[in-house]
Amino acid sequence: MNFKQSYWLFQISGWTLYTLSDFINYFLFWNFNYEELENLVFNSIINILVGISLTHLFRVVFKKYDWIKLSIPQLIIRSFIGIILITFLFYAINISLDEDIIDTSKSNWLLRDIVYVVNLSKPILIWVLVYIFYAYTNERRIDAIERIKLQTSIEATEAKILRAQINPHFMFNALNSIRALVLEDPSKSQKGITQLSNILRSALVADRKTTISLKEELKTIEDYLELEKVRYEERLQIMWDVDVNTLNIQVPPMMLQTLVENAIKHGVQKAARWGYVEINTSKIFNNLVIKIRNTGVLKNTENLNEDGGFGLKNTEKRLQLLYGKNASFEIYQEDHQTVTAVIKIPLSI
Known part of the structure; x- marks a missing residue:
């Protein structure tokens, strides 16, 4: 299995498992009728697609602008901004989806929003940290291979001389x-x-x-x-x-x-x-x-x-x-x- 296949496998399986855990929590602690259960399944599928799409967008930006070459402070700032943007997009979509299932009109809206943002930021933060760790590890591996190739080339040239x-x-x-x-x-x-x-x-x-x-x-x-x-x-x-x-x-x-x-x-x-x-x-x-x-x-x-x-x-x-x-x-x-x-x-x- 090549890297591209592995990446999409982990994307799909990771967001599916995360959404499935939320689905089980909703199912266990809330009483749903059949129509609401259908909506919950639909919302879970949307969440999987949104999670995959938004994190993949982060990866595209990360690679396009070569963030791996940034200094640590610059990388932290840009990644933090990316996490905030993805979280709020995720939050906006989930609020609109959950209105059909859970009546939150009587709850404290500020507390509700904080709970949403905190819960949704966790998987995003974990995803970004794992991806950056992989990117740095892969970059070091590529650099090591390039250094070996360069050293081999230098030694071959020197041997010819x-x-x-x-x-x-x-x-x-x-x-x-x-x-x-x-x-x-x-x-x-x-x-x-x-x-x-x-x-x-x-x-x-x-x-x-x-x-x-x-x-x-x-x-x-x-x-x-x-x-x-x-x-x-x-x-x-x-x-x-x-x-x-x-x-x-x-x-x-x-x-x-x-x-x-x-x-x-x-x-x-x-x-x-x-x-x-x-x-x-x-x-x-x-x-x-x-x-x-x-x-x-x-x-x-x-x-x-x-x-x-x-x-x-x-x-x-x-x-x-x-x-x-x-x-x-x-x-x-x-x-x-x-x-x-x-x-x-x-x-x-």
């Missing part, structure tokens, strides 16, 4: 690798250009996506490492330990690529004789765990201005945007010559 910033960084490193080969070994540089074109093709596809399969990401890394292998030859040793059950899991594109670049640049490149890069993937306690181990000594890269700091901060930020606190990234010195980076991604968030 972070991802876009990686590609120029990667391009710079890859072109440097090929440049070093152009004069030394043209045939190897040609092979490197082919490998670079494969990587760029993957990067262009990945740039349109929030996540890609781990298999696609590892293929890009493999191409990159093959490109670097042309440059470093035997100085670079590559080890793979990939759980086949992890290959279809979605990961942020180019994120592992950045960590592997750091491993080469800050580990293998600075190694005295040779260095290695090891990539390990596994499932542990409903998490995808990716380890990248490499030869090297960890330096302080908390400052983004320091070389390598951008990639690490970028990795951490992208994980937070996509997975929140359920994901984690850490990099530490495993032993005196090995640096380990660990990414943990929840398989269900």
Whole structure:
């Protein structure tokens, strides 16, 4: 049942129950003949229709002039005026209807009018309070949804910016690798250009996506490492330990690529004789765990201005945007010559 259906159901049932209670009171405490009883039934039906119409009119005015946006004092004043107007309209209609049933000519007219106004104002007041409470609750709910949508949009935009910033960084490193080969070994540089074109093709596809399969990401890394292998030859040793059950899991594109670049640049490149890069993937306690181990000594890269700091901060930020606190990234010195980076991604968030 949608809101519109619920609203009219509560309107009809609410005013019917209220009028029915009045009908029962009249029936129990007054003696009616058959004709008067018919009039009482007719009056009750009129009261139901009038109650629904007047309160619905209040709702129309409330929504049209956006009273929900008013300050509390302004809302109270306007609602109070609305209650008074509805009550007196209700009163005027009931006085004319009840004349055919109850003789009030000998009663104190002031006391009679006060009793009418007080009795008729109660359901109006309750209706207005319930409606305003609902309106405020619904407005807060809508605002909360809008804030979530806005935050999601901001985070998605920020994630795209972070991802876009990686590609120029990667391009710079890859072109440097090929440049070093152009004069030394043209045939190897040609092979490197082919490998670079494969990587760029993957990067262009990945740039349109929030996540890609781990298999696609590892293929890009493999191409990159093959490109670097042309440059470093035997100085670079590559080890793979990939759980086949992890290959279809979605990961942020180019994120592992950045960590592997750091491993080469800050580990293998600075190694005295040779260095290695090891990539390990596994499932542990409903998490995808990716380890990248490499030869090297960890330096302080908390400052983004320091070389390598951008990639690490970028990795951490992208994980937070996509997975929140359920994901984690850490990099530490495993032993005196090995640096380990660990990414943990929840398989269900």
